[in-house]
Amino acid sequence: MQDEAGEDWVENARMIVDSAGAIVPADGSLARVRAVRFKGPGYDRGIMAEAGALGLFQMRVGTGAGGLGLGLRETCELARVLGRGLLPEPVLPAIMAAALLQENLPGSALTGEQVLTWAWQDAPGRLDWTGGVKDGRLCGRKHAVQGAAGADLFVVVTGAGIALLPRDAVTVEVADSLDGGKLCSIAFDNAADLRPCATAQSVIEDATLAHSAYLLGVSERALEITLDYLRIRRQFDRPIGSFQALQHRATEMKVGLELSRAAIFATARRFDTGIDAQSRAQAAARVKLRAAQLAMHVSREAIQMHGAIGITDEADIGLFVRKAMAEANLFGSPRMLRARLAAMLDEGLAA
Amino acid sequence: MKDLPDFNAMSDDAFRALARDFVETHYPDIPRYTLGRLHWDQVKPWYMVLSAQGWLCPTWPRAHGGMELTAAKHLILIEEFERYGAARVNDIGPVMLGPLLLKFGTGAQKARFLPRILSGEHIWAQGYSEPGAGSDLAAVRCEAVRDGAEWVINGQKTWCTLGMDANWIFILARTDKTVKKQAGISFLLVPMDAPGVTTRNIENLERETEFCEVFFDDVRIPADHIVGGVNEGWAAAKALLGHERVFIGAPRLSAAAMSRLGHIARRAGVWHDPVFRDRYVALQCDVADLSDLFEAYVDRLRDGRTIGADVAMLKVFQSELYQRISELMMEVAGEEAGAVMPPEGDRRLHAAATYLSARPTTIFGGSTEIMRNMLAKAVLDLPG
Numbered sequence: 001m002q003d004e005a006g007e008d009w010v011e012n013a014r015m016i017v018d019s020a021g022a023i024v025p026a027d028g029s030l031a032r033v034r035a036v037r038f039k040g041p042g043y044d045r046g047i048m049a050e051a052g053a054l055g056l057f058q059m060r061v062g063t064g065a066g067g068l069g070l071g072l073r074e075t076c077e078l079a080r081v082l083g084r085g086l087l088p089e090p091v092l093p094a095i096m097a098a099a100l101l102q103e104n105l106p107g108s109a110l111t112g113e114q115v116l117t118w119a120w121q122d123a124p125g126r127l128d129w130t131g132g133v134k135d136g137r138l139c140g141r142k143h144a145v146q147g148a149a150g151a152d153l154f155v156v157v158t159g160a161g162i163a164l165l166p167r168d169a170v171t172v173e174v175a176d177s178l179d180g181g182k183l184c185s186i187a188f189d190n191a192a193d194l195r196p197c198a199t200a201q202s203v204i205e206d207a208t209l210a211h212s213a214y215l216l217g218v219s220e221r222a223l224e225i226t227l228d229y230l231r232i233r234r235q236f237d238r239p240i241g242s243f244q245a246l247q248h249r250a251t252e253m254k255v256g257l258e259l260s261r262a263a264i265f266a267t268a269r270r271f272d273t274g275i276d277a278q279s280r281a282q283a284a285a286r287v288k289l290r291a292a293q294l295a296m297h298v299s300r301e302a303i304q305m306h307g308a309i310g311i312t313d314e315a316d317i318g319l320f321v322r323k324a325m326a327e328a329n330l331f332g333s334p335r336m337l338r339a340r341l342a343a344m345l346d347e348g349l350a351a
Numbered sequence: 352m353k354d355l356p357d358f359n360a361m362s363d364d365a366f367r368a369l370a371r372d373f374v375e376t377h378y379p380d381i382p383r384y385t386l387g388r389l390h391w392d393q394v395k396p397w398y399m400v401l402s403a404q405g406w407l408c409p410t411w412p413r414a415h416g417g418m419e420l421t422a423a424k425h426l427i428l429i430e431e432f433e434r435y436g437a438a439r440v441n442d443i444g445p446v447m448l449g450p451l452l453l454k455f456g457t458g459a460q461k462a463r464f465l466p467r468i469l470s471g472e473h474i475w476a477q478g479y480s481e482p483g484a485g486s487d488l489a490a491v492r493c494e495a496v497r498d499g500a501e502w503v504i505n506g507q508k509t510w511c512t513l514g515m516d517a518n519w520i521f522i523l524a525r526t527d528k529t530v531k532k533q534a535g536i537s538f539l540l541v542p543m544d545a546p547g548v549t550t551r552n553i554e555n556l557e558r559e560t561e562f563c564e565v566f567f568d569d570v571r572i573p574a575d576h577i578v579g580g581v582n583e584g585w586a587a588a589k590a591l592l593g594h595e596r597v598f599i600g601a602p603r604l605s606a607a608a609m610s611r612l613g614h615i616a617r618r619a620g621v622w623h624d625p626v627f628r629d630r631y632v633a634l635q636c637d638v639a640d641l642s643d644l645f646e647a648y649v650d651r652l653r654d655g656r657t658i659g660a661d662v663a664m665l666k667v668f669q670s671e672l673y674q675r676i677s678e679l680m681m682e683v684a685g686e687e688a689g690a691v692m693p694p695e696g697d698r699r700l701h702a703a704a705t706y707l708s709a710r711p712t713t714i715f716g717g718s719t720e721i722m723r724n725m726l727a728k729a730v731l732d733l734p735g
Contacts, residue, residue, distance in 0.1 A: 227731055242734040247727030254731060255664045262644035286636040341636070342628035
C-alpha cells in the first residue's frame with residue numbers, strides 16, 4: 001500500500017484488469033448478467049470461486065498476512081472494470097471484508113468457495129457504523145449488506161470491533177432490487193468474539209472509493225453504448241449524433257466522467273500514500289458524490305438519447321439504468337454526502 | 352540581458368521559493384489582487400521589472416531572452432505570482448506573438464520583434480475578431496491587397512483586449528476571396544501609428560474600457576510584415592498555445608472565488624444557513640474535482656506526453672464553474688448585489704464584480720458552445 005512502488009501500480013492494475021477478463025467478458029456481453037437477475041440471490045456463486053482463484057480477495061490483505069498488499073488504485077481500477085460489466089457478484093464487498101480480517105481470512109473465503117461479505121451500516125440513510133453491540137454482546141441490525149442473499153460468511157463491523165459470523169448466525173431480510181439483485185439487511189444476536197479493529201473507518205472509506213469506481217465503470221460503458229447509438233441511429237436522413245443539442249449533452253456526460261475518474265484515482269493515490277483522517281473522510285464523500293451523480297446523469301441521458309428503445313427491458317442500456325438506480329446511493333446518497341460535507345465545514349476543513 | 356540560472360535544474364520546491372522571493376522582492380508599488388486588468392500606465396513598472404530581470408517570457412528559449420521553463424516550472428511561476436496577487440501585464444507579445452514568431456517567423460522578424468517585446472518598446476494587441484467574425488473566425492473580411500512592395504489594409508477588428516495600450520497589432524486579414532475561407536487568410540503585423548489606423552474604446556458591463564475596436568483605412572505596411580506566408584495565416588493562428596491550453600483550465604480562478612464566496616457569506620450572516628451550505632459544499636467538491644483533473648493534465652505535461660483536444664474539457668468546466676460560484680455569490684449578497692459601490696470599498700467582496708468578470712470566460716478563447724462542438728467531434732467521435 002506504500003507508494004514506494006511508485007508507478008508500479010499501473011502495471012499491477014493492468015495485470016488485475018487482464019485477469020478480471022475471466023469474470024467480465026471483454027466483448028461487453030451482458031448475457032450472463034441478464035441470466036442471473038431476479039433469480040436466487042441475484043448472482044452466480046460460481047463466479048465468486050473464479051474471482052477467488054484469480055486472487056482478487058487477497059488484494060487488500062497485507063503481504064505480512066499472506067495477501068497481495070495491493071493499493072487502492074489497483075482496487076479502483078478493478079472496480080471500474082467490474083462496473084463496466086455490471087458484475088452482480090459481491091467481489092468488492094468480499095475484498096473489503098478480507099481487508100478487515102487480514103490474517104484471519106478463512107481459506108474457504110479466500111478461494112471463494114464460501115461467499116464472504118461485510119455488514120457495517122447501522123441504519124438506512126445514515127453512514128454510521130458503530131452500532132450492533134449491546135452491553136458488549138453482538139446484537140442488532142445492519143443494513144444495505146451487499147450480496148447477503150447468497151453469502152456464507154459475514155464480517156460484522158461494530159464500534160467494539162469486528163466479528164465473523166456464519167450464515168446460520170444471522171437473519172437475512174431480503175427485498176428485490178431494481179437491478180435484479182437483492183437489497184438485504186441482517187439481524188443478529190450472538191455471543192461471538194468481537195476482535196478489535198482499528199481500520200474499520202478507513203476500510204469503509206476505501207470501499208466508498210471502490211464503489212465510486214464501480215459506478216464510474218457503469219457510467220463509462222453506458223456512455224459508450226449511447227455514443228454508438230448516436231452514431232448509428234438515423235432520423236431526418238442524418239445520424240442523430242450530428243445534432244448539436246445531443247452533441248452538447250454528450251460532452252457534458254464526458255466532462256463528468258473525466259472529473260469522476262480524476263477524482264477517484266487522485267484520491268486513491270492520496271489514500272495509498274497517506275492522508276490525515278479528516279481529509280480522508282471528506283475526500284471519500286466528495287468522490288462518491290460525483291460518482292453517484294454521474295451514474296444517474298449518464299443513465300438518464302442514455303434513456304432519452306435511445307428514444308423509445310431506451311425504455312424497453314430488451315435493450316441492454318436499461319440494465320445500466322437499473323444498476324445506477326439500485327446502487328448509486330450505496331455508501332451515501334448525494335443528499336447524505338452533501339449533508340456530511342456541510343457538517344465538516346465546521347471542522348475547519350478546506351476543499 | 353541578465354545571466355539567468357538553469358531554472359529547470361532546480362527542484363520544484365527550490366524554484367517555488369525563488370519565484371516567491373522574486374515577486375516579493377521586485378513587485379512595484381502598484382495594485383495587487385485586481386479582478387480586472389490594469390492599463391499600461393499602471394502596470395508598466397511591473398513589466399519593466401520583469402523585462403530587466405529576464406522573467407518576462409517564461410516559455411521562450413533562453414537564446415531569445417526567455418526563461419525556457421518546462422510546463423511544470425511555468426505553472427509554479429504562475430501560482431506564485433497569483434498567490435502574491437501580482438497584476439497581469441500586457442502579455443499578448445510574450446504569450447501569443449512571441450511563440451508564433453519563434454515557430455513561423457523569419458530570422459529577420461525574430462531579430463526585429465522579439466527584443467522589442469522583451470524591452471517593452473513594442474506592446475502588442477491581437478486583431479482577430481470582427482463584427483461579422485466571432486466564433487466563425489475564418490469569416491474575417493478585413494482585407495489586405497498587395498500594391499507593389501506594400502500591403503494595403505481596409506477593414507475593422509474588434510474585442511482587442513487592451514488594444515488602446517498597444518503600439519503594434521497583429522491581424523488576420525483576407526488576402527484571397529476566391530478560395531475556401533480558411534485558405535485565403537494571412538497573418539500581418541501592423542504598427543498602430545501607421546496612417547489610417549484609428550481606435551475606438553468599448554466600455555464593458557463593468558463600465559471599464561478593457562477592449563477596443565481598431566479601424567484600418569488604406570493602411571500601408573511593408574510586404575515583409577507577414578508571418579507564415581501569403582494565405583497561410585490560419586494555420587499559424589491555430590497552431591498556438593501549447594501547454595497554455597492546460598493552464599487556461601486551471602482551478603485557481605474558481606478556488607479564489609470560493610474563498611471570496613465564503614467571506615461574503617459570513618459577512619451576510621448566512622455561513623451557517625443549511626440552504627447555503629448545500630450549494631456551497633457542492634461547489635467546493637466541483638473545485639476539488641477540477642483540481643484533480645487539472646493535475647492529471649499537468650502530470651501529462653510533466654511526463655512529456657502530448658495533450659489532445661480533450662484538454663478543452665478543463666476550460667469548459669472551469670469557466671462554467673466560476674460562473675456558478677458567482678451566481679451563488681449574487682444570491683448571498685442580497686440587495687447589496689445590485690449596488691455600484693463594492694462593500695467596504697473592496698471589489699473582491701463585491702458579488703457583482705465577480706459575476707460580471709465571470710461572464711467573458713465562457714466567450715473568449717473559444718466559446719463554450721464552440722468547445723462543445725469540437726469535443727463532440729474530436730473526442731467523442733460523433734458525426735459532423
